[in-house]
Amino acid sequence: MTKHILIIGLGLIGGSLAKALQRNKDIHVAGYDASALTARKAFKMGIIHSSPPSLEQAAAEADVIVFATPVGATIKLMEQSKYWNLKDDVILTDTGSTKLQIMEASKKLNHLFIGGHPMAGSHKSGVEAAKEVLFENAFYILTPDEKTDEKSLQFLKDLLSVTKAKIKVLAAEEHDHMTAVVSHFPHLIAASLVHQLDQEDKFPFTRQLAAGGFRDTTRIASANPEMWRDITTQNNAMIVHQLDNWMQQMEQLKEMLQTNDPEPIQQFFNHAKVVRDELPIAGHGAMFSVFDLYIDIPDVPGIISELTGYLAEEQISIVNIRILETREDVFGILVISFQTNEDRARAQKCISTRTVYDTYIS
Ligand SMILES: NC(=O)C1=CN([C@@H]2O[C@H](COP(=O)(O)OP(=O)(O)OC[C@H]3O[C@@H](n4cnc5c(N)ncnc54)[C@H](O)[C@@H]3O)[C@@H](O)[C@H]2O)C=CC1
Numbered sequence: 001m002t003k004h005i006l007i008i009g010l011g012l013i014g015g016s017l018a019k020a021l022q023r024n025k026d027i028h029v030a031g032y033d034a035s036a037l038t039a040r041k042a043f044k045m046g047i048i049h050s051s052p053p054s055l056e057q058a059a060a061e062a063d064v065i066v067f068a069t070p071v072g073a074t075i076k077l078m079e080q081s082k083y084w085n086l087k088d089d090v091i092l093t094d095t096g097s098t099k100l101q102i103m104e105a106s107k108k109l110n111h112l113f114i115g116g117h118p119m120a121g122s123h124k125s126g127v128e129a130a131k132e133v134l135f136e137n138a139f140y141i142l143t144p145d146e147k148t149d150e151k152s153l154q155f156l157k158d159l160l161s162v163t164k165a166k167i168k169v170l171a172a173e174e175h176d177h178m179t180a181v182v183s184h185f186p187h188l189i190a191a192s193l194v195h196q197l198d199q200e201d202k203f204p205f206t207r208q209l210a211a212g213g214f215r216d217t218t219r220i221a222s223a224n225p226e227m228w229r230d231i232t233t234q235n236n237a238m239i240v241h242q243l244d245n246w247m248q249q250m251e252q253l254k255e256m257l258q259t260n261d262p263e264p265i266q267q268f269f270n271h272a273k274v275v276r277d278e279l280p281i282a283g284h285g286a287m288f289s290v291f292d293l294y295i296d297i298p299d300v301p302g303i304i305s306e307l308t309g310y311l312a313e314e315q316i317s318i319v320n321i322r323i324l325e326t327r328e329d330v331f332g333i334l335v336i337s338f339q340t341n342e343d344r345a346r347a348q349k350c351i352s353t354r355t356v357y358d359t360y361i362s
Pocket residue numbers: 008009010011012013014032033034035038068069070071073077095096097098117118119120121122123124125126127224227231
């Protein structure tokens with residue numbers, strides 16, 4: 001029997017989930033967005049099967065309702081949902097980047113709520129950025145609570161299995177602690193680095209030099225500010241704790257730099273390199289999946305369109321493209337990112353057979 005899924009919020013995450021769920025032919029995906037234009041666009045793009053005009057009516061017909069809105073809006077919608085005329089056995093879930101406050105809000109609901117967080121995404125937002133394959137190989141965290149029955153949890157896991165994400169059950173507190181470390185606090189640091197660049201007024205040319213490493217380290221600072229405002233205010237205590245640790249670390253770093261002894265400075269970088277190099281690679285346990293292919297290219301006009309042209313001919317989709325370094329006299333490094341490991345392997349074969357340029361995977 002066809003199951004009715006309602007996705008509220010048709011941006012990057014809601015749109016991507018809607019697309020992935022459509023792989024299951026026994027599912028009807030209805031989509032609602034506060035922006036009527038977004039909902040219309042999602043329907044025209046085929047991301048959702050239907051775009052109901054009334055949220056309450058769509059909610060009444062749903063077997064599963066997914067809140068894919070910024071986490072502040074999600075809590076407000078959850079409160080409103082108490083007044084909706086829902087099916088008794090409906091499952092409510094969400095995609096938010098925080099879980100503690102959302103699970104706290106769920107205690108006041110009359111229906112089952114299982115927290116969710118697909119840990120893949122990007123600095124882009126909006127329905128236009130939605131991708132069916134966004135969650136493949138990424139972790140998809142679920143945070144059931146003591147009211148969750150095994151059958152409903154299994155139903156939700158089965159429903160989400162079409163995303164090809166790795167579903168993992170965690171307590172909300174564990175989730176918020178870990179995401180503060182690997183996602184929320186790093187986001188604040190990325191934004192702070194950009195602020196620091198912005199305050200640099202001695203040499204305005206500095207911005208032009210902000211290539212390679214600076215751009216890599218700060219990419220996420222281009223993400224949706226409203227979404228990150230909500231994440232930061234909800235997971236505030238865990239983030240402040242990370243900031244305390246960081247400030248302590250910076251004090252030690254400052255002392256080390258003032259002493260300026262080369263040995264501990266090298267050890268500092270060495271330890272970071274060892275830990276960083278040992279992180280699980282994307283697709284094998286990493287939190288966010290992007291598959292980078294490095295290509296040594298000469299700095300000549302037309303080279304990028306030549307390479308992307310070969311990939312297009314072989315129908316290999318690219319998710320990102322950037323140049324790490326270009327100087328007039330040396331080869332530059334082109335980094336092309338792919339959504340899946342298979343795409344990257346096909347791209348490497350394509351470039352190696354059709355050009356003389358060296359390719360490698362970091
Ligand atoms: N962007 C990312 O990389 C990731 C985001 N998330 C989480 O997923 C959720 C959605 O994020 P994105 O899709 O990136 O955001 P987005 O900005 O791309 O989309 C959010 C959508 O929700 C709609 N919306 C806002 N308030 C609404 C309301 N009250 N009722 C109905 N629609 C409303 C907006 O019009 C927009 O279309 C957030 O909670 C975020 O924390 C989770 C994983 C990754």
